[in-house]
Amino acid sequence: MHTDRRGFLKGSAAFGAGALLAGSGLTDFARAWAQASPFKPEKGAKLTVLRWKRFVQSEEDAFMKLVEAFTKATGVAVNVINEGLDDVQPKASVAANTNQGPDIFWGLYSLPHLFPAKCMDVTDVATHLSKKYGEWFDSAKTYGMSKGKWIAIPIAYNANVINYRQSMIEAAGFKSIPQDLKGFMELMKGLKAKGTPGGFALGRASGDGNAWVHWALWAHGANLVDKNDKVIINSPETVKALEYVKELSSHFAPGTASWNDAFNNKAFLASEISLTNNGVSIYAAAKAGAAKGDAKMKEIMDDMNHSNWPVGTVGKPTEFHICYPMLGMKYTKFPNAVKAFLDFTMTAENYNPWLEGAVAYLSHPLPAFDANNVWKSDAKLTLCKDAGRRTLTAGHLGSVGEKAASALADFLILDMFASVATGRSTPQEAIAVAERQAKRIYR
């Protein structure tokens, strides 16, 4: 839980604060950028950006600096509104429905694909950026493009990795996290036997919960739909995935069926669990605690590490990292200012400090940013560099649009796993419920 929530950050106040920045490197660069940029904001343009509320303070600070620099360079006032992650989508949907609201939305997963017709075509921005920084990652293209056009710029990923305590897995007889399903089961079993169980959220945790059950599903070669959006969840592979998770969850710490996105963070930081899946925010919290002189936090910080997910029978990573696309709304009065802002955000001189500010909580969608300092700063964070390359997309084989988003919002996969893991249903029953629901969504 963040106790220091700030409701609104008035970006328009950037005018005043910007004076402090005058002469700083970012502003100098910004002026030069404004001269050279192909995207010239309209005269008197003003932008409102609605973004997901930050998880790491230094990321938000860096973002606001970027916004201030943009205002200084272009004269475009930018008002930034912060909303909880779950609230961005409804607000964007209402704005799309009523054709009024913020000019730019920064949400997650398939947000632009919920209303592709309402999103600005930003193909020129995407092309401009890929010319400078290399080819977009495949997953970025999937999230950003619709019918051959770019409708959003996938700004970043939030890597969801395995967080574990080195000393505890060593006590269970392992040096590192096994990268195969069988070995991983053995590890979880061993951890439980040593009295230091791990655990993954089986409650309705839209971030961590969805991330790990989709990994389990895909790792076994199972899928909700095929490439034509035909529902294929009723398969022997799904049964295998469910049976695997049922056994895996028998080695979990108690209570995972009620976990939402915050429970595992709390439990891990209290040394109640040895292993879970999360962004690198647990590590960041431990670091922050250690910096304040908390010995317990220092111990966790030194002992913990991150790992990629084991690769399943399909033979390739089946990780599910969150993507944060930023999109301009078609109804905006200042489309060029929107494009300028998107381009400005992704320009290396701005993007690099911001990515550093996010301390590996966020990862990039373009190969040039592999060189960012954050990937050299701490060996425990380097693995997040590849989040954009390793991740599969919402809907995986199928389309990334509103159907995939609907299935995620309904916790279709998560509930299927949870009801089997808690013993409420047999795999066949759970599959039948999910299949019926999926057929309705994908009709």
Added chain:
Amino acid sequence: MSDAAITPSGHDRAGPSFWEGLKTNRNFLGFWFMLPAAAFLVLFLVYPLGLGVWLSFTDSKIGNPGDFIGLENYEWIIGDAKFQLAVFNTLFYTFVASVVKFAVGLYLAILLNNHLPFKAMIRAVVLIPFIVPTVLSAIAFWWIFDPQFSVISWALRKWGWISGNIDFLGDPWNARISVIFANVWRGVPFIAITLLAGLQTVSPSLYEAATLDGASKWQMFRYVTYPILTPIIAVVMTFSVLFTFTDFQLIKVLTNGGPAGTTELMATMSYNTAILGGRIGEGAAISTAMIPFLLGAIMISWFGLQKRKWQQGSDND
């Protein structure tokens, strides 16, 4: 013209005097006075309700108004195991929470009606759960029910009564009972204070008379207090049932309907389907399906109110 001045009303004449008549017609005037209120109700109650019902007959999605599809949404939700579970959960939640809230609330009201030291302060304290914003109390319960850090598990473990933590929100039935407990905690003050207000209207002379007749405490409650309290009970329980049936915040914060939909209420399911899932038509059908239940609750209390006349000795017309 003098004729007109003498004739008191012009409604038996045609022509311009019709307007004159209208101007003095109390019903006509009353209509205009009612209009603002009626417009308000239509705009903020009838229209949204009508729109909700209409949407439930369409395949509307966010960003797409959709087409009329008749009863398709209803056919779908009736066959949906998750919806059936949500209906069961909602009825169970409403029934158990309302009964417990009533029992505890009435008991508390009777206690508070006695002469206690610091009476005013105790009454104020009782209201606290009702005053605390729902989301705040939900977050407090979130910690109380935490699988790792629950204060209840901790205390019981310290006393050696249990060996492991209680899985409050992870086990389906524990979760249902836990959310009901949180709802009861929040809802009791409303019932207790309202019933207390009712109790204070009971004239002491009735109790004096009953005492002279040799009535026991229970008889006094059953034949004096309870009949007089009935109309208030009917109103307060209607409200309580309606609030409980449409509860949203507690569930959203505590479990979000999990584990696997076993605490999903119709209200949270409707929100998840329509707003987060984007299927407005289906979500509207789920919330429209709540209306018959709510109407039923209102009817029961209405007949409860009707009984009042009969109880007071007049004809049951």
